[in-house]
Amino acid sequence: MQGQVGTAQILFTRGVPALEALPTTLLSECMQSVLEGPDGKTILQYGNYGGYLPLRTMLGEQYRVAPEQIIVGNGSLHLQDLLTALLVKPGDVVLTEQPSYDRAIQTFRRRGAKVIGIPLEADGVNLAKLEEAIIQKKPAFLYVIPDFQNPAGVTTSAAKRQALVDLVERYDFWLVEDVPYRTLRYSGESLPLLRDLNPARTLTLSSYSKLISPALRVGYLIGPGDLVKRLIKLMEETILAPVLPTQAAVVEFHKRGYFDSNLENLKQLYAPRLQAIIAALKTYLPGVPFAEPEGGFFVSINLPEEIDCSNLLARAQAIGLTLTNGKDFFADPLDEHENTAHLGEHFVRLPFCALTPDQIEEGVKRLATLVR
Numbered sequence: 001m002q003g004q005v006g007t008a009q010i011l012f013t014r015g016v017p018a019l020e021a022l023p024t025t026l027l028s029e030c031m032q033s034v035l036e037g038p039d040g041k042t043i044l045q046y047g048n049y050g051g052y053l054p055l056r057t058m059l060g061e062q063y064r065v066a067p068e069q070i071i072v073g074n075g076s077l078h079l080q081d082l083l084t085a086l087l088v089k090p091g092d093v094v095l096t097e098q099p100s101y102d103r104a105i106q107t108f109r110r111r112g113a114k115v116i117g118i119p120l121e122a123d124g125v126n127l128a129k130l131e132e133a134i135i136q137k138k139p140a141f142l143y144v145i146p147d148f149q150n151p152a153g154v155t156t157s158a159a160k161r162q163a164l165v166d167l168v169e170r171y172d173f174w175l176v177e178d179v180p181y182r183t184l185r186y187s188g189e190s191l192p193l194l195r196d197l198n199p200a201r202t203l204t205l206s207s208y209s210k211l212i213s214p215a216l217r218v219g220y221l222i223g224p225g226d227l228v229k230r231l232i233k234l235m236e237e238t239i240l241a242p243v244l245p246t247q248a249a250v251v252e253f254h255k256r257g258y259f260d261s262n263l264e265n266l267k268q269l270y271a272p273r274l275q276a277i278i279a280a281l282k283t284y285l286p287g288v289p290f291a292e293p294e295g296g297f298f299v300s301i302n303l304p305e306e307i308d309c310s311n312l313l314a315r316a317q318a319i320g321l322t323l324t325n326g327k328d329f330f331a332d333p334l335d336e337h338e339n340t341a342h343l344g345e346h347f348v349r350l351p352f353c354a355l356t357p358d359q360i361e362e363g364v365k366r367l368a369t370l371v372r
């Protein structure tokens with residue numbers, strides 16, 4: 001099997017969709033249809049500042065909220081950044097899971113936030129540590145990725161979801177849930193969104209990047225109407241208008257039934273890749289614990305403490321394995337005196353969707369040779 005993979009470099013780096021998963025023909029049909037359709041000139045003009053209204057309406061039906069509670073922007077990271085600009089003053093605290101999405105940590109810091117990570121366990125954040133941090137730091141918001149977390153692959157349990165919304169209610173701050181992987185469930189049953197448990201205090205972010213294509217730059221935020229209104233004003237002042245042609249293409253993609261068939265194709269493609277990485281980790285790195293996700297893009301491991309990981313990336317590169325620096329996924333710890341020099345050094349994120357099962361097996365096998 002490994003003969004087919006040979007000695008080519010294996011990239012366990014970015015969480016990107018597989019190239020073969022990008023629906024070029026279907027999208028091309030949708031783009032042509034919307035540009036030639038009755039809204040063709042509307043979507044080529046400035047306007048629709050909160051996003052293409054038919055898309056906001058469609059999402060409103062899906063999430064059972066008014067279109068005014070939805071802003072559709074140029075990807076969800078962009079909306080995360082605008083939201084932070086609105087909610088955070090320099091020096092304010094933002095809480096995240098520890099580890100968390102590296103770009104979110106960067107975005108919050110760039111807006112002047114002090115980002116504090118709350119240890120993530122197999123079923124969600126450590127609640128005692130979270131409450132301690134809330135009491136000490138009075139955060140502007142808590143940012144969580146409750147489904148198939150990036151980077152750890154963890155899904156927050158039903159009990160912890162309830163506990164999170166209870167804490168938010170008790171201590172009065174925003175809960176930001178980021179759910180771009182939620183729909184990519186390969187087995188098992190979905191748990192409620194945090195929004196379903198407490199719509200008044202939850203801001204939901206999601207995206208079509210992993211469900212159709214990242215380059216469409218179509219992401220959205222759902223929240224209370226007055227906050228969404230302020231965000232729309234900020235977006236208009238920042239970028240004038242979001243990219244309407246791709247938003248219209250997304251609506252057309254749904255209307256033609258392509259969304260559902262494409263989602264099914266994605267699951268058919270990715271589910272065996274998830275199985276391959278779980279099997280490879282159990283075979284080649286037995287005893288190294290990891291959360292086994294039922295969907296999404298990521299599995300991650302913590303290498304045993306006794307292993308010297310100081311130049312892991314360079315050693316991996318030398319044997320044909322490209323890894324991301326585990327430290328990037330770690331925010332500041334709550335305890336300011338904690339030694340952070342080695343934080344994240346043993347953490348390895350393994351995005352599996354853009355690799356074939358053979359590449360995954362070979363990649364994990366190479367990783368295992370480094371830690372023996």
Ligand SMILES: Cc1ncc(COP(=O)(O)O)c(C=O)c1O
Nearest residue numbers: 075076077101150178207209219
């Ligand atoms: C948790 C999370 N949020 C947001 C994003 C960014 O999504 P978008 O392409 O919609 O900006 C990603 C992309 O990897 C992600 O993993």
